[in-house]
Amino acid sequence: MISTILLIITIIAFGIYVFKNPPNRIVAPQNISVTPNTAVTSNTSTSTKICMDYSDETMNTLETDLIRNMVGGYRKNQLVHINAAEKFSDAHSIWFDLVTLKKFIYHIEYQALDKDNTINPENLGLRIYYSRYPDEIPGEYTDLQDVQEDYAKHHTLIAIPTNRRKETTTNIDFNPLDPDTFWEGIPSNYTGPIASLPLTKSSQNQLTGAQNHGSLIPPGNTSGLFI
Secondary structure: OHHHHHHHHHHHHHHHHHHHOOOOOOOOOOOEEEOOOOOOEEOOOOOOOEOOOOOOOOOOOOOHHHHHHHHHHHHHOHHHHHHHHHOOOOOOEEEOOHHHHHHHHHHHHHHHHHHOOOOOHHHEEEEEEEEEOOOOOOOOOHHHOOOOHHHOOOEEEEEEEEEEOOOOOOEEEOOOOOHHHOOOOOOOOOOOOOOOOOOOOOOOOOOOOOEOOOEEEOOOOOOOOOO
């Protein structure tokens, strides 16, 4: 009987204690950063930590009619003249898989901040150069040895990282692997370090951080296009 009364008193006392001293609620961190080859950690200002969470922002959109107008305008004007001059159907679009683009963008930011923590990530960007494959593939370039031969002479794109020069509005092409190019850009006689490029094998020629080798259409399959 006495033990039962003691048990009831203990339960009541514990209930009063919990009521007056509720346990702290565990809240998951909202801002997290991930470093390569490490576990998720709390957000800090360390230069090598990058968080790419834009869930609070809306996806950018364009009007469907505007897209059709602009793409159609290119095909009816510039592309017509290019095809007439080149005497074949040049590419009118290029495709990249999403993982390749995410890896490339990630490494631009990671490599740059790892070498210079004064860089503002908001000042980094990409410059997309209109370009053309050489007359012969692979030709003299070992970096093109895995590219389809029928891509020769076709219009393509090359993306080069940019950094906004301090206290200016000038976006300069730079190599994220070479700090010497961060603020003055890549000189015309550049012989910098070899960068690691996705979808390519090592090259004997000088390279900078760049991305190419998407799938050209044409000569690639045109199925899946909405325009």
